[in-house]
Amino acid sequence: MPSDLSDAFRAHPVYLHHQHTDFNSLQELPESYTWKQQDHEQYPSSKDSFSLQETVPVIDLMDPNAPKLVGHACKTWGVFQVINHGIPTSLLHEIEWAGKTLFSLPPQQKHRAARSPDGVSGYGVARISSFFPKLMWSEGFTVVGSPLDHFRKLWPQDYSEYCDIVVEYEKEMKMLAGRLLWLMLDALGISKDDIKWAGPKGDFKGATAPLQMNSYPICPDPDRAMGLAAHTDSTLLTILYQNSISGLQVHREGKGWLTVPPVQGGFVINVGDLLHILSNGLYPTVLHRVITNRTKPRFSVAYLYGPPSNVTISPLSKLEYMDQ
Numbered sequence: 308m309p310s311d312l313s314d315a316f317r318a319h320p321v322y323l324h325h326q327h328t329d330f331n332s333l334q335e336l337p338e339s340y341t342w343k344q345q346d347h348e349q350y351p352s353s354k355d356s357f358s359l360q361e362t363v364p365v366i367d368l369m370d371p372n373a374p375k376l377v378g379h380a381c382k383t384w385g386v387f388q389v390i391n392h393g394i395p396t397s398l399l400h401e402i403e404w405a406g407k408t409l410f411s412l413p414p415q416q417k418h419r420a421a422r423s424p425d426g427v428s429g430y431g432v433a434r435i436s437s438f439f440p441k442l443m444w445s446e447g448f449t450v451v452g453s454p455l456d457h458f459r460k461l462w463p464q465d466y467s468e469y470c471d472i473v474v475e476y477e478k479e480m481k482m483l484a485g486r487l488l489w490l491m492l493d494a495l496g497i498s499k500d501d502i503k504w505a506g507p508k509g510d511f512k513g514a515t516a517p518l519q520m521n522s523y524p525i526c527p528d529p530d531r532a533m534g535l536a537a538h539t540d541s542t543l544l545t546i547l548y549q550n551s552i553s554g555l556q557v558h559r560e561g562k563g564w565l566t567v568p569p570v571q572g573g574f575v576i577n578v579g580d581l582l583h584i585l586s587n588g589l590y591p592t593v594l595h596r597v598i599t600n601r602t603k604p605r606f607s608v609a610y611l612y613g614p615p616s617n618v619t620i621s622p623l624s625k626l627e628y629m630d631q
């Protein structure tokens with residue numbers, strides 16, 4: 308993680324007093340979780356304009372045109388979905404099962420693996436919570452590297468099954484993230500010679516990549532609650548798996564908030580702040596948020612892919628004079 312971000316988080320510790328919330332036991336939205344109406348602004352509001360709405364591009368990675376489509380989606384949207392990416396569906400089911408099992412543990416048990424106030428890994432509310440006046444209707448679990456220490460606290464007897472799933476998922480994500488990043492960079496005319504920290508083989512050895520599992524329990528008052536407040540990811544790119552329940556929305560200039568419909572077996576790929584900088588603004592970082600619903604719990608896993616922690620990111624000199 309870039310050190311500036313670590314510093315910002317250290318200066319805004321997240322304390323655990325409110326994290327004992329047992330979401331499932333609440334029949335009404337507590338005041339501390341009630342957001343202002345304007346936080347929910349959602350235009351276009353008219354149903355008539357619904358059919359005219361554009362949707363986030365879906366790209367088949369087996370399509371010979373995929374490199375071109377990826378570059379175009381990054382420039383025009385900063386977000387797209389991918390299918391035929393090669394990650395086995397069984398692994399997606401396994402990570403969803405592991406995450407759902409984790410979040411359905413009793414609150415006291417989850418707290419054994421709580422994230423420290425200025426730390427990154429473990430169970431807790433979204434790391435950005437300390438920057439907002441209201442609480443978000445979600446829980447998170449962040450894994451940095453090996454989940455072993457935390458999982459041993461959660462499941463003293465059978466942690467290894469859960470660890471194996473997470474380790475396998477991280478391995479697959481690392482390969483997919485490298486592949487996607489090269490597609491994105493190729494489209495800008497960037498090669499291995501332009502990015503020394505990609506390493507001689509261009510495999511981005513040393514990349515940092517926290518894995519963030521998110522759970523959005525059913526909510527008694529979704530119109531006034533917020534699952535995850537509007538933010539951009541501080542990464543190069545994020546690979547997000549969302550289950551079949553919608554809730555993720557991206558902000559589109561002049562259009563407002565658009566829902567990213569779940570595509571079975573697909574991933575949502577976001578351009579993050581660091582790729583926005585690296586690309587000299589050619590690829591916009593995407594503002595997104597998650598809304599809740601009254602009937603179906605939602606689950607997601609984000610793989611937040613960034614450069615090695617000792618690397619400083621600045622616009623690539625090759626892109627300095629390119630037209631925006």
Ligand SMILES: C=C1C[C@]23C[C@@]1(O)CC[C@H]2[C@@]12CCC[C@@](C)(C(=O)O1)[C@H]2[C@@H]3C(=O)O
Nearest residue numbers: 308427433434435517519538540541542611
């Ligand atoms: C490297 C990181 C990115 C992240 C903060 C973190 O230290 C680990 C968790 C990440 C996450 C996931 C949920 C949304 C987000 C904004 C947050 O609060 O924690 C992101 C952070 C980010 O992208 O900056």
Ligand SMILES: O=C(O)CCC(=O)C(=O)O
Nearest residue numbers: 519521549555597607609
């Ligand atoms: O749950 C989602 O769909 C989005 C999660 C997210 O934005 C994140 O983890 O950074």
Ligand SMILES: [Fe+2]
Nearest residue numbers: 538539540595
């Ligand atoms: Fe995000």
